[in-house]
Amino acid sequence: MKIKFWEYMGRLKPKGMQSTVMLAFSLISVSIMLVLGVVMYMKFSALSQREMIQDTETLMEQTRERLEEYLIAMRQISDTVYYNVIKENDLSSQDNKIQQGMNIIYEANRSHLRSIAIYNDYGSLMAAEPVASQKEDPDVIHQSWFEKAMEAIENTHFSTPHIQNLFDDAIRRYYWVISLSRVVDFTDRGTPMSGVLLVDMDFSGVSRMLRRINSNTSDTGQYYYLCDSNGEIIYHKKQMQISNGSFHENNIAAAAYKDGVYGEKFGGEHRKLIIKTVSYTGWKLVGVIPESTFTQGMFDIRYFIIMIILLMAMMLAVINRVVSVKISSPILKLNDSVREYEAGEKPEIYIGGSQEIRHLGHSIQRSYEQIDRLMQEIVKEQNERRKSELDALQSQINPHFLYNALDSITWMVEGERNDDAVFMISELAKLFRISLSRGQTVIRVQDELQHAKSYMNIQKIRYKNAFTVIFDVDPAVYTYCSVKLVLQPLLENAISYGVSSMDDSGEIRVEAQKQGERIILSVADNGLGMSEEEAELVLTDSDRIHKHGSGVGLINVNNRIQMLFGKEYGLVVESEPDEGTTVSICIPAVPYTDENRRILEKGHMFGADAINNREKQDK
């Protein structure tokens, strides 16, 4: 499956130059943008985290200051009550100055205060403001604020929030307070005594401050809480959830930290803790920023960066496309012109584009021109060579035959057979006239037959009419083209191998007819004939030793025909021992015109197609 997928992907890869350039540009662009995007995001993320932590620290610093102000105010109330009221007056004085003083202070600060009370060291209530009935046996001396005050008499103690359990409230409510307690000396009826001064602060003042800073962060997961130096929670927005176990807080560990920013993993989540210690109390104000808060804040930036990357990628794709087209277009045009050239057309090679591509175009064009020139030279050389071979072949005929003919004429003149000699010379003249044919290679079939007749007439005289010659010719073939002197070697062979050794019964039959699109010229003798194997060798074995004749073999005739008309034409040899031999010349039926002649004389390679096209046009 995986292999198939990669095979499929492999097939998908672009193969065109333009696609490759564009894809490469696009990949590089996208990679650069991705790297830029990631770097930007990380930079933004780090910046955002730093800012968020700084903002949180600032907010917490302000809250700590407010808390400290609040606690200082409470402490000042306690100091004022103690130094200005209690120390200055007697509890049992007639004018009840302590009660009045406590009342004034309470009324001035009632928004923060729940009560002010003085207890002696046995836990008995000596004075309280507001005046309220004390609960039945509140067990004061075992309440923690009292115990702590008595433990360290020189200090002022802040308790953790608790329900005030001292006075009977008429509206049947319970109040959360933070108790500030200290040991005080007072005078009752002139007797110095010691006891505990209790200032109960309304916890709502503290909880309001923390609720306010928590309210803005409820959607982000960030929150703040307050605990004492032992980790006991003073305020937490999820105090009840912590209590019933549905939420957990790492408050004990947080209480052990000094002021600063810390990273921790709690409840499977990484988070930042910011710690601020509140003076006088040792309370810890803790800010918690879960990791998810940072990422949540980065969502917008993340989307924004991705959007910019995508838009830039789109733009770059367009630019890449334009650039790749610009770069590759001249090369593609050059390639197209080369392809057209290869397909057989002969367009101008494209010259354009940059200097290098223009140079390439010029080079290719020069190369093609050179190839053309070389080809023409090669063809010309081939033709010349072929022509010279042909001429050589033709020239092989003349000396041998001329010698025999002249020998016969000599013989006739010596024997005073002047008429025969005249006839012989006349036929020889015709023979040579046609042989020469103004140097033409292709002649009419009629001329070729005339040449054959002249030749046979000469030969018959030489062989003293030892054989008969019959010409059976269809006159329709006269006007078609033939290769010059192709019948003569056939007749020469027919005489030499066929009928020369026979007595008067030898017969050579020359036929000419048109069969379809072909002209068939055949020479048949009733001589000795030959076996099938020998007949096959006639056209293939050029090294055979000729027993008789001019030495111009049938192979030469066959080659000449094929040179001019093509391999599908030539000689066909049919022979039966003691029956005779028939050699047929098969050539195309090409009407004899000067133009056809010229075309055919160029050779089969160059002439056949041209003749065919002409014939088609004629039709």
Place this chain on the structure above:
Amino acid sequence: MMLNSKGLFIIIEFALASMIIVLAFIMVREQSGKDRPRISVIIPDPDASRWSAFRYGLKMAAEDQGVEVFVVSTGDILTLEEEINMIRNEADNGVDALILQPVPGEDAVRKLKEASKKIPIMLVGDPASEDGEKSQIPVTCPDDYHMGKALAEEVLRDFNGNVKGKALGIVAQNEDSVETVRRKKGFEDVMKGKGARISWNVCVSCEETDHNLLENQSKTDLVIALDDVSLTRAGECVMAKDLHGALVYGIGNSTEAVYYLDTGMVKCLLVPDEFDRGYQSLTESAKNLGLYSHSMKGKILSFTVLRRKELFTKKNQEIILTMSQ
């Protein structure tokens, strides 16, 4: 397959354009923000202090779950028709879920079942009829029968198990409510065979007749208050010395109830976890809205036994804190 340059260009542009459209859609959706689910709460006399802890639980759960919660303003006593009308109105107003205290009645189960087909409902009281028909609607409430038994066990503990000859008066807000019936049953099952006798039963929310006034009841050794309304009523009577010195044991969840315990007017107080009732019911409803795979589940709530002596322990102070919100 050979990609030509133009084809590749079109594919790349098309892919990028598609991604931009998808991203833009996500960004617009994120910016427009999803409306918070809204959950309405229908309870009788919702401003009463006995619901303070419950309301606090709702508030905390709403913050945790990110939902908006509305407590529907109702009268002291709700009838079934009123409650069904309110459910219909809230559903029409587009709230996503309802939390309600079912009104006792013959048709309550059937009608609530019908209503729950239109809108998810979480009950904070059991509406099961006396014949035991269940609503199939999730319920978050304490085990009333078990609370009744626990109350009786506290009485027996104080009397070392010997309550023979003791006269009892039982007081409840509504004699017919499933809650009262079960608590009373639990109480009576434990007290059965112990020699105590029930002198009277009083319904404090019924029509004010001589029969229904606590002050007019005969002297008993013990008064058993089965709910917060009846307990505070009994506490008031003790304070006014109208109960002829009877010791009051009861179930309550208001600061008044705690006050009467604190001042000795009530001997023992069982406090159901009302904070958890609010917190759990809303949390379950919100989860049901947010998660398709989540099916709402009810919960049996715990309760705490409060005695005057241990009233201000740290744990108990937290209970009082929830009532004081």
